[in-house]
Each structure stands twice: as C-alpha cells, then as structure tokens.
Amino acid sequence: MRATVLVRPKAGILDPQGAAVETSLRHLGFEVAEARVGRVIDLEVAETDAVRARERVDAMCRQLLTNPLIESYEIELQGHA
C-alpha cells in the first residue's frame, strides 16, 4: 500500500526555510502572509490492511521520520484519506 507522510515544522517553531521562501515570494510581488517549508515522504509499505499500514507508518514517523520536538506529521494512505 502506498502511504505519504507530510512532515511540518510545528506551529510556533521558527522555520528559517519558510521565512526565506516567504521573503522571496514577497520580493516577487506575491502577497503571502506566511510560508512554512516541510517535507514529503512517499512510502510503499508491505501491508494491504489500512489500519495496520497506518500503524506501521506511524511507528516509522515516531522512530525515524520525524523529531517530535520540532515537527508534526500527517499520514495519508492511498485511497484511505
């Protein structure tokens, strides 16, 4: 099953990349109140059951894919949004 993990800097945490992107967008004339830069991780997991797949991906997020001190995450399973 295909899973996508969206990793974001937690709200309130300084995001230097987002701040740089925001400034650049303003320089280009776009009206942007805020930009935050995160990360997308696409996974193909060896699970057909959606509940089990989500559990496995959640464990991956907690162990390796994210640092809970500064990042939050969302898991999207293909066809099970």
Add this chain to the structure above:
Amino acid sequence: MSDRPRIGVVTFPGSCDDRDAVWALKALGADAVRIWHAEPELPNVGAVVLPGGFSFGDYLRCGAIARFSPVMDAIVRFALDGGLVFGICNGFQVLCEARMLPGVLRPNESLSFVCEDVDVVVEQSDTPFTSRCAPGQSLTIPVKHGAGNWYADDALLAELEANGQIVLRYRDGQNPNGSVANVAGVTNADRNIFGLMPHPEHAVDPLLGSGDGALLLASLIDAARLSRPALV
C-alpha cells in the same frame, strides 16, 4: 588507573573530525582508539567521543540515521552505566536525536553554514567536561556547522537551567546559529553525557589560533582517568 586513559572515538560513515579528535586526545595525554560505527560492543574505554562530520550525509535530519548505528546501543548501555560520552557538533546532533541529550539541533537561523571562531562562556565548571575551567571563563573555539541552532521549548529550557545542565553559552552577540538562550553545550541530568557545537579538537594548540579547546578535552581525560581502568 592509568596515566593515559583509553578514550574511544567513533567513526560513522561521513564523520570527518574523528582523526582530529584522536590527534587532540593523544596530544593531551589519552590513549585514543578508533571505533567503527558497526561495532556492536565498545572496547574497554573510560570515555567515548562522537566526532563532528556529516554522518550518513546528514540526510533526513542531522544525526537522525547515525543514532541507529549498532555502536549506539553499546554507547547507550555505557552511558546508563555512568560512562562518559562527549559529542562534538555532529556527535551532539546524534546524541540529541538519540534522546540522550535534551533538545534538538535545527538548521542555522541564517540558513548559512558558519565557520568562525566564537567565544563561549563556561556556565558550569563542576562537570567532567569543564573541570579545568573556571565558572564564567571565556573560551575561544571554532564552530563550523549548518545545523547548530539548538532548540528546547520554554518548559524544557527552564528545567535545564534549574538543573545546571546548560554548560556552555555563546557570548552575547556571538551566537552563530540562533540557538535558544545562546546555548552552545548541554549535559544530561546525570552529567555524564555532554554535547556541544564548537570544536574543541580544533583548538588545542595556540599555533592554530586558540588552545582553549584543550581545557574541555583535558577535563574529559582527567575524568576518564578516574572513571575506570583502561586496558594496557
């Protein structure tokens, strides 16, 4: 007890300051031994140094992948047993990712790699890593990193301040990375694990600009000498 305590220096794929750490420790009176990250056990050592570099390419987050190297399990056991662990730069990042030290290191606020001498102030001198320093002493030690922006939330920071776990701070106005409260180096609650962004191993000889880093490494060597007998 041994005159030249044995100190292990770990090499991860992508470490680049391991040899300088070995050189500095030897110059300061330790018997430094190199340890490959895939080793499941530590040799008999009185302390372990995790060196600077870019372990596993710094992919995902700095230090996030190295913390799962086999040697890290052995280092966790060593530290739980009271063993001394000293993480420099990438080594500090690895220790934070492994939750062996509080906080996390984020990309520099400037988004630029910094490479310069900075002044750090010794906040705590009663640790195995700063025993040769005076409280409030200023040390000039180089930094060179892209992700040294240490972060802890307000509650954690207050706890660390109260416990005296903030050991080194950048001098006001010299914070090179935006770290919270100018933090440059922290210990765990038991004060046997230490991590810092500046590179003491690059500052052990005044010929190279500063010898101040020797005070930190010599403190470690003193502590390692007392901690457990080294094999001859």
